[in-house]
Amino acid sequence: MADLTTKLGSLTLKNPVMTASGTFGYGVEYADFYPLSDLGAVVVKGICMNPSHGNPTPRVAEVSSGMLNAIGLQGPGVDKFLNGEQYLPFLRKSGATTIVNIWGKSIEEYAEVAAAMDGVDGIAALEVNISCPNVKEGGVAFGTDLKMANTVISKVRAATKLPLITKLSPNVTCIADFAKTVVDAGSDMVSLINTLSGMAIDIHTRKPKIANITGGLSGPAIKPVAIKMVHDVAKAVDVPVIGMGGIMTADDAIEFLLAGADAVAVGTAIFTDPHAPIKIIEGIDEYLERHGCNSVSEIIGQVNY
Amino acid sequence: MADLTTKLGSLTLKNPVMTASGTFGYGVEYADFYPLSDLGAVVVKGICMNPSHGNPTPRVAEVSSGMLNAIGLQGPGVDKFLNGEQYLPFLRKSGATTIVNIWGKSIEEYAEVAAAMDGVDGIAALEVNISCPNVKEGGVAFGTDLKMANTVISKVRAATKLPLITKLSPNVTCIADFAKTVVDAGSDMVSLINTLSGMAIDIHTRKPKIANITGGLSGPAIKPVAIKMVHDVAKAVDVPVIGMGGIMTADDAIEFLLAGADAVAVGTAIFTDPHAPIKIIEGIDEYLERHGCNSVSEIIGQVNY
Amino acid sequence: MPEVGEILKNEVLKGDYYKVVFYVPEICKNTKPGQFVHVKIANLRDRILRRPFSICDVDVETGELTVAYKIVGEGTKVLATLEVGTVCDLMGPLGVSFTPTKDDEFPVIVAGGYGSAATHILAKQCVTKGVLLLGARSEDDLILMDKFEEANFEVRLSTNDGSVGHQGLVTELVEQIIAENTDNKKLRFYGCGPTPMLMALGKMLEDKGYECELSLDHLMCCGVGACFACVVKVKANNEDGWRYARTCNEGPVFNSKDVYYG
Amino acid sequence: MPEVGEILKNEVLKGDYYKVVFYVPEICKNTKPGQFVHVKIANLRDRILRRPFSICDVDVETGELTVAYKIVGEGTKVLATLEVGTVCDLMGPLGVSFTPTKDDEFPVIVAGGYGSAATHILAKQCVTKGVLLLGARSEDDLILMDKFEEANFEVRLSTNDGSVGHQGLVTELVEQIIAENTDNKKLRFYGCGPTPMLMALGKMLEDKGYECELSLDHLMCCGVGACFACVVKVKANNEDGWRYARTCNEGPVFNSKDVYYG
Numbered sequence A, B: 001m002a003d004l005t006t007k008l009g010s011l012t013l014k015n016p017v018m019t020a021s022g023t024f025g026y027g028v029e030y031a032d033f034y035p036l037s038d039l040g041a042v043v044v045k046g047i048c049m050n051p052s053h054g055n056p057t058p059r060v061a062e063v064s065s066g067m068l069n070a071i072g073l074q075g076p077g078v079d080k081f082l083n084g085e086q087y088l089p090f091l092r093k094s095g096a097t098t099i100v101n102i103w104g105k106s107i108e109e110y111a112e113v114a115a116a117m118d119g120v121d122g123i124a125a126l127e128v129n130i131s132c133p134n135v136k137e138g139g140v141a142f143g144t145d146l147k148m149a150n151t152v153i154s155k156v157r158a159a160t161k162l163p164l165i166t167k168l169s170p171n172v173t174c175i176a177d178f179a180k181t182v183v184d185a186g187s188d189m190v191s192l193i194n195t196l197s198g199m200a201i202d203i204h205t206r207k208p209k210i211a212n213i214t215g216g217l218s219g220p221a222i223k224p225v226a227i228k229m230v231h232d233v234a235k236a237v238d239v240p241v242i243g244m245g246g247i248m249t250a251d252d253a254i255e256f257l258l259a260g261a262d263a264v265a266v267g268t269a270i271f272t273d274p275h276a277p278i279k280i281i282e283g284i285d286e287y288l289e290r291h292g293c294n295s296v297s298e299i300i301g302q303v304n305y
Numbered sequence C, D: 001m002p003e004v005g006e007i008l009k010n011e012v013l014k015g016d017y018y019k020v021v022f023y024v025p026e027i028c029k030n031t032k033p034g035q036f037v038h039v040k041i042a043n044l045r046d047r048i049l050r051r052p053f054s055i056c057d058v059d060v061e062t063g064e065l066t067v068a069y070k071i072v073g074e075g076t077k078v079l080a081t082l083e084v085g086t087v088c089d090l091m092g093p094l095g096v097s098f099t100p101t102k103d104d105e106f107p108v109i110v111a112g113g114y115g116s117a118a119t120h121i122l123a124k125q126c127v128t129k130g131v132l133l134l135g136a137r138s139e140d141d142l143i144l145m146d147k148f149e150e151a152n153f154e155v156r157l158s159t160n161d162g163s164v165g166h167q168g169l170v171t172e173l174v175e176q177i178i179a180e181n182t183d184n185k186k187l188r189f190y191g192c193g194p195t196p197m198l199m200a201l202g203k204m205l206e207d208k209g210y211e212c213e214l215s216l217d218h219l220m221c222c223g224v225g226a227c228f229a230c231v232v233k234v235k236a237n238n239e240d241g242w243r244y245a246r247t248c249n250e251g252p253v254f255n256s257k258d259v260y261y262g
């Protein structure tokens, strides 16, 4: 066993593999599959102030080596998340390291949600989603405008002492600029990539395959884009980087680590195989052993050219 | 047979299916497969002023449902292209409608190349590549900066009377803004998308799979992104739109037409099957017949929501 | 919960309908009527999502699980080509199940399309034998009638084109059954099929005050409640009067009184 | 030029090496030594590129084309699973061929890895019978020696690990052959194998002034000269002294004098 302990600033994970927000529910849905505490962290689906319906259906469409989704951040709202049995209290009991993904319809709401989470037992960090392409208000607007991104993160920073991860949108000309500005605003680290904006049309009905018209592309199709962006961002900022986008296997995860990610998140792959994160943890360990590495930190950013 | 005739401003094609630049060489390579004049148009690989070596190898890597390339615009240069037997003179003889893809290392070079093509017999239009992610100078720099894009196209516009197509980069926050600015600058139409920037790392050697480190992602993986961008751009500008990105089958091409493309280009699919463009022309015709359409124009932009 | 399932049989049932048998003893043991398996179809390399299929039959002794499927797209097309011995990964049994009838109830199963597959185990488990009302566009889409007859169910058919049985909608057969029920048997309804049919059925029975369970489904990703892809509207105590419920783990079977028809 | 090829045989040759036989009469008719086919491997749905393989043998009478391949990645792994009767799309024959020896020449084929497959037809077509110098890492990577013996070629082996034949580099066998040529036969060399080996061979023979053809290849996409993926450096009359030539249609076979070694 190589040492998989992963330090992301003040946050220490038992291994570098977490679940990507929105693909692992609130953890409870997978609790029968394996102990949630075996994961580096559980990142829950995006939480905003009030309960929200999400988008009309159909919300997903399958495409080559990937999928489009426009779930639209259906969720229970802060109160229910903090107190409802199947949400945070369950995660607390499970022993999982829990990262809460948050979003808001306004800058104020972002700060409000962050404040509500501050100091709550069982929350290890917040991931601020400024990059969801599937909600009308909030979401991506904050993630594709440098000034807005900086403002949102500054306000969230002021509202909480929790470690802050900013989740970046790939739908921009230069993602490294966004990484820099949110770090300037006080983000302790960054995670990327969220989904790429996409669309699919049913040529028989001539309707968009997703009721929301456009959706976010995830899965293996986006891996090369994600690797490139993680590589760019890791060079641009000095904070920990959490890489994701199309990770299906340990080999994929290792590719992100070599590109400069300090940890990774597994998303769509969970739909293919709920055990994917566990297999990936095991696979990383095997790779390290085979390459004579004592710890995962030895391969971070070690792409050579 | 439905009427496949496609009018793109002053340019009339026999059908809406062309080849994507860089994937069909200079036409001659596929002349034994079928008459080049059966295609809507042949778009040749990018031409700049002088012969150029292109990038070191490896230049390509395969990824899930797609490929990365960083050919780096290897080419013969203007003189040889215009006069060398296997280039334009061959295309002229073949009866193909020929569109020349051009690029330069500076704004001046773009204009120079355009001027050299002006009035040459056998050139139906120019496609100005301001979006190649794989060359150090020129290429993408012009395609990701609104002012630069406007300037390049203005200069090219002044240098030639040929119909001008501007090939847009998808690696931007809002591609519609780029479409608008190049149309303002005098581009008669736009084509999109060029490849998405991407990267892949061999986890055994830890080297980037492409010598250039990063490359451009093409193939089915990028189709949802391309459809969305074509949809956005078709709504934003009044000029003809040529759609491409991951078209493998007639169904894919029809999806682009429904999204708002007036014509399409087939790229990577040619590597899978050199006959793909011909099968796509046939498939579009069949679809139109089945849906009782007399002409291809009846389905352009007809996505309904 | 995921189980590796070897294909023991894979053959045409009728037209575009096929039947595949997997060897998955663990899943068989736990299956209740109306539940589904979530199948990673082998060889479908460019499609990453699983496909949900109702469990049509299980044999707890032999570990054989049967799915009846129709070829409708890429996944089912490839599934139909898989040879005996091929292995697929199955998750299951998943979802909320039907409640079989009790002694004093008379079961009426209303099914369309693959709905007969989803309700076959239910028919076998109902202690009182009842009737299957099976509707489809045409004769080609009616499957598994023999299986219901084996389970001692009366089978009545309807087709839109009149190619067999009653010409018209299956809900018209429901009205027939209700009209025929002069001795006031305690009818209990079960619906499984296309959403518009289920909505019509549920609303009609709600108005008439009958017990009814509907199997509502929608495009699925995770199959276990984590992604919120598969939702349908159910009644809720909020200002809108509805919320989106996940058909994969809050359903697919819902009490028709809980469904939001608005 | 593309031809649909049914698989007639697909079996292990040795270790990770396989041999597949396609029924492609048109391609067989036109094949010259050293050419390749560009194969769209069936069932490889998430990989869109074809794979190039040297044509190891053809039977013009029966329309059978043989490829010898090694499992090195996803594509070849899937190829090895394809059953007889599966159909793949083949383009070919592609590329520039070797020039077989004339009456007064003595052929020396220097091969590494699948290089013996790429030169087998050449050996059969040489009017004068010569020698095959076959090198590899170890015995496990030496294939098709029997085929060359059938073609009346003497076979000499070398392995890096000494597991069989000469321990060392195959180029050392070349020096041996040259040293042995005391009666001054007109030696003509052919090289096919890993690039470093070919570079060493080409440079050595250029210095010594022998005729030599090298089969140089690189990762390919289109296979017909359209994409410029597959290039290697050849000498050119420009300020750099070299240009990138496409191995798919300007090669894979190049005269060693044209190759740029700098």
Ligand SMILES: Cc1cc2nc3c(=O)[nH]c(=O)nc-3n(C[C@H](O)[C@H](O)[C@H](O)COP(=O)(O)OP(=O)(O)OC[C@H]3O[C@@H](n4cnc5c(N)ncnc54)[C@H](O)[C@@H]3O)c2cc1C
Residues within 6 Å of the ligand: A062, C036, C051, C052, C053, C054, C055, C067, C068, C069, C070, C071, C072, C073, C074, C075, C076, C077, C114, C117, C118, C217, C218, C219, C220, C252
């Ligand atoms: C709980 C549940 C139980 C099911 N049971 C059965 C069954 O017993 N037998 C059976 O044949 N089918 C059943 N289905 C439907 C089955 O899942 C789809 O037919 C299958 O996923 C289609 O896969 P494909 O790759 O062939 O089609 P795709 O290429 O993915 O799609 C083809 C067409 O089918 C539609 N489609 C895709 N998935 C679904 C879906 N989940 N529900 C409805 N339409 C869909 C698509 O919108 C598209 O129009 C069930 C679905 C659910 C949710």
Ligand SMILES: Cc1cc2nc3c(=O)[nH]c(=O)nc-3n(C[C@H](O)[C@H](O)[C@H](O)COP(=O)(O)OP(=O)(O)OC[C@H]3O[C@@H](n4cnc5c(N)ncnc54)[C@H](O)[C@@H]3O)c2cc1C
Residues within 6 Å of the ligand: B062, D036, D051, D052, D053, D054, D055, D067, D068, D069, D070, D071, D072, D073, D074, D075, D076, D077, D114, D117, D118, D217, D218, D219, D220, D252
């Ligand atoms: C003209 C030509 C003739 C060839 N003849 C033969 C032959 O007769 N028998 C044989 O076994 N192989 C031959 N090859 C190599 C063969 O094409 C590759 O082994 C095959 O494409 C690998 O496919 P894959 O999907 O299994 O591997 P991938 O998963 O694509 O790659 C696995 C590994 O193989 C390497 N690789 C991939 N393609 C090539 C390639 N074209 N050349 C060299 N390395 C490659 C990759 O870099 C990677 O390291 C030939 C190649 C060329 C260009």
Ligand SMILES: Cc1cc2nc3c(=O)[nH]c(=O)nc-3n(C[C@H](O)[C@H](O)[C@H](O)COP(=O)(O)O)c2cc1C
Residues within 6 Å of the ligand: A020, A021, A022, A023, A045, A046, A069, A071, A073, A101, A129, A132, A167, A193, A194, A195, A217, A218, A219, A220, A222, A244, A245, A246, A247, A265, A266, A267, A268, A269, C227
């Ligand atoms: C169904 C679905 C729902 C998602 N919901 C969220 C979300 O609530 N918040 C968020 O930040 N990202 C969300 N994402 C994005 C993922 O967390 C992840 O960034 C993206 O899918 C890329 O990773 P992948 O390719 O491994 O899935 C969602 C993705 C999917 C597929």
Ligand SMILES: Cc1cc2nc3c(=O)[nH]c(=O)nc-3n(C[C@H](O)[C@H](O)[C@H](O)COP(=O)(O)O)c2cc1C
Residues within 6 Å of the ligand: B020, B021, B022, B023, B045, B046, B069, B071, B073, B101, B129, B132, B167, B193, B194, B195, B217, B218, B219, B220, B222, B244, B245, B246, B247, B265, B266, B267, B268, B269, D227
């Ligand atoms: C190997 C290769 C070379 C290319 N060369 C060029 C080029 O010279 N000029 C250009 O404008 N686009 C070039 N492109 C981009 C294509 O024209 C096209 O925009 C892109 O590949 C998306 O379409 P596709 O998915 O159908 O391939 C190239 C693409 C590939 C794969």
Ligand code: FES
Residues within 6 Å of the ligand: C219, C220, C221, C222, C223, C224, C225, C226, C227, C228, C229, C230, C231, C246, C247, C248, C249
């Ligand atoms: S399919 Fe994921 S919640 Fe139902």
Ligand code: FES
Residues within 6 Å of the ligand: D219, D220, D221, D222, D223, D224, D225, D226, D227, D228, D229, D230, D231, D246, D247, D248, D249
């Ligand atoms: S493989 Fe395309 S030019 Fe050689």
